[in-house]
Amino acid sequence: MKMNATLDRRELLKLSALAGAAAVAASRAGVAAPVAPSGVTAANPDAGIKWDKAPCRFCGTGCHVRVGVKEDRVVAIEGEPLAEVNKGLLCVKGYHVGLALYGRDRLTHPMLRKNGKMERVSWEEAVDVVAKRVLAAPDKFAIYGSGQWTIPEGYVANKLMKAGLSNNHIEPNARLCMASAVTGFLSVYGVDEPAGAYDDLDHCDVLILWGNNMAEMHPVLFSRVIDRRARGGKVKIIDLGTRRTRSSEFADHYLEFKPNGDLAIANGIAHLLIKNGTYDKAFVEQHCNFRQDKTAASLNGESMTFEEYKMALAPFTPEHVAELSGVPAEQIHMLADLFGRRDLHITSTWCMGFNQHNRATDINRLCHSIHLLSGHFGKPGDAPTSLTGQPSACGTAREVGTMCHFLPGGRLVENAEHRAEAEQLWNVPAGRLKPKMGYHTVLMWEKFCTPTNQGGDISTIWVQVTNPGQSLPNLHKLFQAKKGLEDKFLIVSDVYPTATTELADLVLPSAMWVEKNGLYGNSERRTQQWFKMVNPPGEARDDAWQNLAVARRLHDLGHPGLKDKDGKFLFTFQDDAGKEVPVWEWPRYYEMNVDKVLFEDYRRFSRVKHKDLAPYDEYVKARGLRWPVVQQADGTWRETRFRFAEFDDPYVKKGAGVQFYHSSTKDDRAQVWFAPYTPPAEVPDADYPFWLCTGRVLEHWHTGTMTMRIPQLHGAVPYAYVEMHAADAEDRDIGNGDSVLVKTRRGELRLPVWVNGRSRPPRGSLFIPFFDERLLCNLLTLEVTCPISKEPDYKKCAATVVKAGPQAGKVGSI
């Protein structure tokens, strides 16, 4: 498209994301330029463009976009003004989300490894290969998906595994991401997911970022807060972190703590609240119990009295906390004084800083606990809220329960009652669901990468919508060790070649985002729906279809699990006229809305934990609805912003004020936890003197498979780097841009150094972003997990830096 000078600017903006200026920069940046949308003229830029709504494909914020489609191609993106989440705004990734579809190397046909070479095969053969691998060893088969599965996709995979194959080896990458938030919420409230909503950001007086770089990771949410300031509003931002980030630039206080110092700080706040008598006595007496892990780490721990709680906190004086955390005592007093004030509204947010932590469940619990202890809960602006990194970490992984220990709707595989309910809802014989948990992610991959005769009892993994070859920790051990294990078989459904497809034996091309129907659930319990708008390229097909086709093939090959109690196929689909449609035949898949049938089927599971979902058609009309969505007397459906609070949550008893109606102690109370300070799993020493932290950057989303193919984003941050403190660099005679070797006990990686760059790690600390598939920082990371959530700690291990040469190496031409 030509950007004519006379073109109206407003119209230009509308067409913005996919517009031509990008092509110029792209050609200079040496990356693939987007094909210009055809037929869009300057005189009439809107000609023939059809607009529809969809949530953004990237992070867990869940912004809504308007997608402009012309001639079977996404040609424009703009922020959806009707969406409460983003109110028409988008971040730099969101503006370009349409280009995620149009990388030059989309996978377009199934490929099977034959004699070491990937060869094109038909879908027929591919589906057959998968089904036969399953049949050969049903118990050694596993599915590894993600929080980017749409809700129906995750639901099909979960039902296929648990109800069809009686196999609980299904995990999402959310295990690497949100699992600790889940165990935190469960052990405190007895039910998963935040009580608050993004509305808290509009009402809080104090926003505490707990190891949370919101400016880069959830920029649209952070801009909501910064915008309040710009309009004269007062909001104090306190950034607690282990390095200065872009968020710190906006903070009133930046408190830098030593790794795991967060545990000490939270205990220090609780200590002072009690010592100063500034905790909320009435709230605690009415709504809280006290708990701790006395012996071993467990989800529900053991109860303790208030006196015992007080005793346990006694050592956490500000001075002791200062020693453990490195944060001065007066800053601990400052935090405790804020929490001690009833006239302020305090919102805490966190993301991977808490969740990827060797005591992740503990730090989640402690953060909830100081909010409960101080009564900063259940009012707009008073909330402890975890943010998610994936668009449907909540909606699919957590709510559909695509984890090795979950059943849909918050049920547990180990709970006989829950299994019986699920068996009834799925109409399968009693005993079909296996009571034993499957392997959690790290274990699943460890078993897959271990030779069969040495106990490696996972032989086939089907990866869907994720890239473990880049995102698993300690990649040598948990992924690359698959190489050479002849009897192991890796199936990967994806849209682009990735670090994972490199080791795949079968690659299945998938449709993505608006190439299919979908539903996602964001961080604030908001379920969002969209329709298919364009066709996928080549032979790429929906992930839900892939699962259904394999299920049907297994049925036809005689696997008994694919039949329900009445001998009917586990997945049946009837169109509006009541006629059965064999949707596993691809040409017939879009004869009806398969998503709607699957969602309505799944919706029946959502009531037991009061995660009530509305009928599919309500989501078609809305820009997302936050559960519980409850039908009103007049037939309309009402969403809930603040859970457990009487003024907004219809499930709270009248007069109760606040009621934790899923309390694990069955007394409507939440649990205030004590958890001790525990040091990190691997601490720097003489050989490995640095802390190494990994994470994301604003421009790239997770493993970069989509954003690295978007020229504007690739051009902005073209390759990974290691950030270090200027004085550390000086000590080692390292200059900005020098190539260094970062080594840990697990691997080494050559990277350019960025000194005084975007973020500022303190002395003795390094940071590497994980988006670059050419520079895999997870060759270095540690696979130690939180003992309760089994989520790995990517945020701290011991490393060393050696100067490697004067140049930044081959990678990274802009």
Next chain:
Amino acid sequence: MKLNESCSRREWLAEVFQPWKRQRAEGVQGRQAMPVTVPPASAVAAAPDPPVARVAVIQGRFCVALTSFCAVCVERCPVPGALQITRGMPSVVADKCTGCGVCFDVCPAPRKAVLMLPLAGRLGAGPVTNMNR
């Protein structure tokens, strides 16, 4: 490099994009640019080459800094102090800007927020470059 010297844009680009000059951490105040190596020869050759002295201007209405906390132009600017951030928005210090266009190239906004203007009155000043095409 002196800006008002007449030089071909190709030579000039080659100089701007030269391998990262090693900067000692010592004594460097404030931000340092992200390390960038030479672009592929084809990319340099493909660039248009009118010998024009230019200056970058940030067009606030196209900039995504306020909603996205983007500062890529500032991070990648090879001239210390030529781009600065004030209240979240990047701006160009015209006296320091060499007009190299790196900020234009890396700006990830859907509509480029960087405009390259001719430096009026300077030797080699010409019409608005066609980079914004």
